[in-house]
Amino acid sequence: MTSLAGQDILAIGEQRARTARLSPMTVALSALLLAVLFIALFGPLIAPHGRGEVTSLPFDPEVGVFGTEHLGRDVLSRILHGGRPIVIIPIVATALATLIGGVLGVAAAALRRDDVIMRVMDVFAVIPSILVALVLFHRFGAQHWVLALAVIIASIPFTTRYARAAAFPIIHSGYVEQARMIGEAAPTILVRDVLPNLVRPLLADAGLRFIGAIYLVAAAGFLGFGPPPPSTDWGSMISENIGGAGLNPWATIAPSVVVLLLTIPVNLLADRFARQVAR
């Protein structure tokens, strides 16, 4: 009775590959982002000088590419050494915050009475993230995992709220109802119907969250809670050298620009991604 080739009908069970169309802008932004990430991660390997090595007098604009900073160390080398914490902490912290918030948010959306989860989140949401960070530093010292923890605690109320809003229409959608009607088990529905449709909106949100995390790490550095000397990060560099801005402005401008070069492409890419999701 059938005029189909057997393979045709077998292929139906599989998902069609989606050919992604990338605009030139998206490609450019991704390239910029990858370049900055590369510098941050592998900078220490290509730095001309060590992170503690004094190359000249303080704030000497003539030496090296960006001159020297407040202790006479090479600004370019310090930038190449100072990228890891400001990239790795936000990535790890945002990933964990999205994961935890995602679980809580899906749970809140799936449960009829989700007041408990959401009201607790509302309480946490009003505490400024920098305050959380400062309290934790006071107790545990300015360590990387403390900074990551601060970012996670500050982000979870928002990732949860977002995940709940994104999961709610999916959980109450016609296709989840259809799956329930044929008697599929809840874990199957979660894996086959809910999660695949939730991943993209959550990734879009994680991109924006990541920027908030970068700012928090940079702000902590600026406030003096950066890594212990001689190691450094871009936020600490800005605050260390702001006093000598008249002598060697590059010592503050260069680290500020790298922070921007990291946050702007992430911001724009996340925006584009979010718009695609909304479509």
Next chain:
Amino acid sequence: MIEVRDLDIRGRLDAHILGGVSVDLEPGQTLAAVGGSGSGKTTLGLALLGFIRPGMRMVGGEVRFQGQDMFGLSEAELRRLRRESIAYLPQNPASTLTPTMRVEDLVEERRLAKSEPTQELLELVNLPSDHSFRRRFPHQLSIGQQQRVAMARAIANQPSLLILDEPTSSIDPTTQRLMLSLVERLRDEQAAATLLISHDLASVARMADEVIVLRSGEVVERGAARHVLDSPDHAYSKALVAASPDIAVDEPAAVPDATEPAPVLEVRRLSVRFNLGRGRGRRTIRAAQDVAFNLASGETLALIGRSGSGKSTIARALVGLHPPDAGELRLDGSPIPARLRSRDQTQRAAIQLVPQNPEESFNPRRSVGDGILRSIRHTRGLGGSTATDRLAQLLDQVQLDPALARRRPHELSGGEQQRAAIARALAAEPKILVCDEITTALDTIVQRQIIDLLKRIQNETSISLLFITHDLALAHEFAHRVGVLDEGKLVEIASMAEFVRDPQAAESRELLDSAVSLSRTLAARQLEEDEYRAVAAS
């Protein structure tokens, strides 16, 4: 007054949306644009406003309104024209109301110096005009009231051009009559021209002087409304007219064998309640009260009622998605649990739902064929090549091209989506198919194809159909029996033939009176015109 010349509008990949459409519209004239979905009707209506939807572009032609080239005007001049001379009512008029504005501000916003006072405008659309009503927000009104406020807004500027986009699809019969009288009033007093976009041919027959039939962006036929609708020339117009359900012409379906078999499904004193909101604003809505009916094997029962009469709630209660407060469901004589979770696999498979919105009922990230396969595997326990063979068989049964089954839901047309949804429901080999407004979103021709498909499947499998709709004319020609719902109560249940001959409940008579009939409407207009001519002659 309106001149459209060779309007050429294209969408993505240069696809023709409108390919060289020319239209003239004189003051006092009503022109109807009819055609299936995707024929470019709405695009034409919006072009008269000087608007082209994002993603489309105008390639050639012009639109002149009172001599001015609409697409040569500045944005400010266009806005002035739209504010002062044009009114547009979209498919869902209630959606045009800003939720944070009060009734009086909504109407006031559209008034000009020459307009009637707000109070009179509200009275014109049969709304209360007292202070407390005027201070209400849209969410404090019923849907019908919201639609009337939208109409008051549309007539507030005394427009000389009125564009109505599928006005009857979401409006109940009483509001439809009101809208009609408002259009007539504007025509008589202001000599307003009207463009009516619709696939409901009966409402076109009632209102339009001229008709253009659009198909894939081209005018395939144009002429006087009576001529085009009564004796169309083009094959597509003929198909449109033939597909349009007509309660006065079509014979009701005969009731199957008088040998009363034991009912497949018995519904006893079913009551369903809804809780809306929480805390202080909490309201309880009784969506169904003491509803009782039987469904025999191979029978089609139509449940008819206007929006809010509890039709969908009953459908959801039957499949177990919305547990009822009281009542009993019996399948083949033995009671089944109310909750989906408590039903066993056979009970779940026995009653399948075809939803109102098929696209939304398929996972957007998977192919529709995958959705059907899933039901085959889960409800019938089939796997491997047995399951794919069954899929091929089902696709063949609903006449869906297997190549389409590999696509994702949004890549299919409305009719194809609905076929896929029917195939998925059939995959469970159910005894009862609950069809919840499955033809509402489809145009008449596709509607007809889906109905024919269901009839054929019923002949082949003697499945029972519960056909939920608000369209009596459509149900009339294929349901054996009919149940009428009014505010959650089943006010009448009878065989279709008997029902049409002698309706008992007031709601039934109301539904029957407002049921679509192209032939009846055409005859009534003929009569009117004859009378007019007789009066003029004497």
